[in-house]
Amino acid sequence: MQPLVTVIIPTYNRESTIKRAIDSVLGQSYKNLEVIVVDDGSSDNTIQIVNSYQDKRLRLICLSENCGANIARNKGIACANGEYIAFQDSDDEWFKDKLKIQLNCMTKSNKKVCYCPYILIENNIKTIVPNCSDSKELCEEKIIDTLRKRNVIPTPALILHKEVIETVGMFDETIRRLQDYEYAIRICQKYEIAYVSKPLLNSYRMEQCITNNRSALVDSVKKIFIKHINFIDLDYMLSFYLSYCKIYDFQGIYTKELQEMYRALQKIKESEKVKECIETIEYMFQWYRFFDEKIFAKEFILYGAGIHGKIAYYTLKDAGAIPRCFWVTHKQQDSSVEGIPILEIPEYPNKQIPVIISVGKKLQEELIGNLVSRGLKDYFVYPSSKYNGIARAK
Helix, strand or coil, X not given: CCCCEEEEEEECCCCCCHHHHHHHHHCXXXXXXXXXXXXXXXXXXXXXXXXXXXXXXXXXXXXXXXXXXXXXXXXXXXXCCCCEEEECCXXXXXXXXXXXXXXXXXXXXXXXXXXXXXXXXXXXXEEEECCXXXXXXXXXXXXXXXXXXXXXXXXXXXXEEHHXXXXXXXXXXXXXXXXXXXXXXXXXXXXXXXXXXXXXXXXXXXXXXXXXXXXXXXXXXXXXXXHCCCCCCHHHHHHHHHXXXXXXXXXXXXXXXXXXXXXXXXXCCCCHHHHHHHHHHHHHHHHHHHHHHHHXXXXXXXXXXXXXXXXXXXXXXXXXCCCCEEEECCXXXXXXXXXXXXXXXXXXXXXXXXXEECCCHHHHHHHHXXXXXXXXXXXEECHHHHCCCCCCCC
C-alpha cells in the first residue's frame, strides 16, 4: 500500500488564494494523503472557505491568535499521521504529479528528503529557482556548499520522512523569515537530499506577505548567522545582511543586530575569514557613528557621482539624509542628480562640511589625496565603495 503523506498548510488571511492551494494538493495524482490546514488567527473568510470542503482527507486546526507560520507548521506536524510530511503555502500551487514524482525519486535514491525547483511568479514575471543554469551537482551532490550561502529549498518544494523531523526537530519558532533556509541548514547536515530537476510548483510573491517584511528579515538573518555560525559562509552572509537588510530605519540605524553578530564572531576560533568579518563590522560601527554625528539631519557633500555615488545617494536619501551637492574631480556631462548639483571640487572648500567618498576602490586614494591637499580632514569612505557592494541601496 502507498505510504500516507501529510501535507501541512499554514494560512493567515488568505481568502483569495487558499482555495487554489488546497485544490492543488487534493488534486494530486498521488491519492493517499491527508491535508492539515492550520489557520493562524485569520480575520477574513479563510476559515469559511476551508470548512466548505467535503473531502474527508482535509482537516482544519484553528489557532486563537496570530502566532506565526512556524508555530502553525509545528502544530500541524504534531497532528500528522503520515509516514511522509510535505508542506504547502496558502498562496502557492502544486503541479498535479508533484508528490508522485518526489516520492518516486526518494524511493529510487533511497533518501529521506527531496526537493524540487519552483517557478517564482512576481509582477507577472516568472523565474525558475534554482535557476536552470545551476548544475545538478550544485543542487544535489554539493547542496551543502550551496546552502552555506543561500537557500534553494522553500518549504512547498520539500518532502521528508517523519524520521527527519524526529532527528532535526521542529521549525524554529523564533525566526519570522527565512524559516525554510534555517530548516534546510539543519537537514543537510544530517541527511543526503534528493533533487528532482524539473519545477513542480508555482510560488506567488504576494504584496502583503512576510517575505516583504524588512524588520523580520533583519532579525532573522542575524539569528541564522549566530545559530549556524560554524556552518554558513560568514563573509557571504554578512554581506547579504548589510546589502539586503535595510541598515536605516526611520528613527536612525540598526546596530543591535550587528553588535550581537560581532559578539558571536569573537567567541569562535579565529580564522582569516572571521578576522575579515570582524574588521567589516568594526568599520560599519565607525560609519554609523560618522553618520549619526555628522550626516543625519546635517549638511554634507557626496564626493563621486557615478554608480557608487548614486547608490550612496539613494540609500542616504531613504534615511532622510540629502547632500548639499555632489563633488567630482573632473567636470562631467550630468549637471545634477534629482536636482542636486554636481560640481567640480573647489580649490578652497568649506572645511566645516563633512564629505562622504563614494567611488570604486581604485579611485579612493586619489580622492582622499584631493581632500587632504585642500586641508579637509572630515571625510569617510562609504561602505558600499570599501566593501564591494555592502550597504547598497534597495
